[in-house]
Amino acid sequence: MTTAPKVTPAPVVVLLVGPEAAGLAPRLEVSGYRPLEQEPGDELPAAVILSPGSEQRIPELRRRLGARPLLLGITSDSVESRSHCLEWGADDFWLPSLGTSDLLTRLRLHLGLAQRQAPTPVSTLMKLADLRIDPVACQGWRGQRQLSLTAREYQLLLLLLRHRGAVLSRERILEEIWADQGGGASNVIEVYVRYLRQKLEQGGESRLIHTVRGQGYCLSDGRPPTGPLP
Numbered sequence: 001m002t003t004a005p006k007v008t009p010a011p012v013v014v015l016l017v018g019p020e021a022a023g024l025a026p027r028l029e030v031s032g033y034r035p036l037e038q039e040p041g042d043e044l045p046a047a048v049i050l051s052p053g054s055e056q057r058i059p060e061l062r063r064r065l066g067a068r069p070l071l072l073g074i075t076s077d078s079v080e081s082r083s084h085c086l087e088w089g090a091d092d093f094w095l096p097s098l099g100t101s102d103l104l105t106r107l108r109l110h111l112g113l114a115q116r117q118a119p120t121p122v123s124t125l126m127k128l129a130d131l132r133i134d135p136v137a138c139q140g141w142r143g144q145r146q147l148s149l150t151a152r153e154y155q156l157l158l159l160l161l162r163h164r165g166a167v168l169s170r171e172r173i174l175e176e177i178w179a180d181q182g183g184g185a186s187n188v189i190e191v192y193v194r195y196l197r198q199k200l201e202q203g204g205e206s207r208l209i210h211t212v213r214g215q216g217y218c219l220s221d222g223r224p225p226t227g228p229l230p
Contacts, residue, residue, distance in 0.1 A: 012111065013044075017061075018051025020073055020096050027100045033107075046111060047071065049103070052096065055088040059148060062089055066138035067154030069110035071103070091151045110151060128164050129221040131200070131208060133157065147199055152177065156192055160209065160219035167224060169216040193217060 011034035016022045025035040036045065045068065048061055052073040061070060072090035074081040075097075085093040091110060094103040126133040130143045138154055140147040149157065155177050160168065173189055197209055210224040211217060218224035 012046045014107070015045035015048045017048060017057055018054045018073075020051035021049045021054075022051075024049065024100055024103070027104075031100075031104055044068070047107060049073075049094070049107070050090070055084070055090070058089045062148040062150075063146060066134075067149045067151045068138060069107070069151045071106060071110070089148060089150055126158075126161050128161060128208065128219060130205070131161070133161055142200055142203065142205055145203055149199065150195075153192060153196055153199070157196055157219075160217065164219045165224075167212045167216045167218045173217065189217070 011032055014028060014033045014035050016025060016028075016035050016037050022037050025037070028035040044065060047069040048065065048071070050057060050070065050072045052075050055072055058070060058072070069091045070089070071092045071094050072085045072088065073096055074085055074093045075095075077095055082093060092106050094106060126135060131140070132142075133140045135158065138151075140149060140154070140157065156173070159173065159176055170189055178188060193209055193211075197207065200208055206221075208219055208221060209217060210220055212224055
């Protein structure tokens with residue numbers, strides 16, 4: 001009996017920006033990734049690792065790559081550095097002084113989250129009012145304005161859009177979006193809902209994400225229902 005040949009999965013492409021990130025290439029290769037220092041023209045990287053001081057590249061990368069994970073290097077593990085990282089729109093940080101083990105763990109978590117949340121590719125956009133999400137390209141628009149979303153913001157918006165018109169409880173959202181953090185911090189949902197509202201309503205558009213007091217959140221073009229999703 002002939003045994004079918006074993007198919008080896010293609011390495012995950014990771015874009016490296018800046019000298020500190022480029023120095024990670026040998027370790028990433030050993031860990032099964034395909035590191036690139038220049039963005040390929042024929043495929044999109046699954047994630048981007050940026051050197052400290054490269055935060056100015058984040059808006060441009062968001063516009064071109066959508067909600068793929070962006071990990072920004074920081075020089076010190078302080079509240080100020082972490083806040084700076086998130087304010088620029090990175091999904092997470094990494095510390096060059098800690099070596100590569102912590103970075104690889106963070107990278108696996110973000111890629112695993114994206115894989116769990118990724119929908120089956122479809123040829124049509126997901127829509128609500130003037131909000132459009134392309135689940136294949138991981139990009140979104142409000143009217144003609146492209147949304148600059150982090151990977152976690154994108155996953156939260158996509159979850160709400162899949163269940164548009166229904167109320168999602170805090171517990172359900174934590175389980176779906178922050179399972180990799182053991183349920184997440186108590187106020188993490190409020191923080192990310194605030195970020196999303198700021199981006200969705202940046203041009204003065206009407207509110208789409210509604211808070212249903214004591215029950216959860218709902219994406220709706222109008223008054224939300226009063227009952228949570230079963």
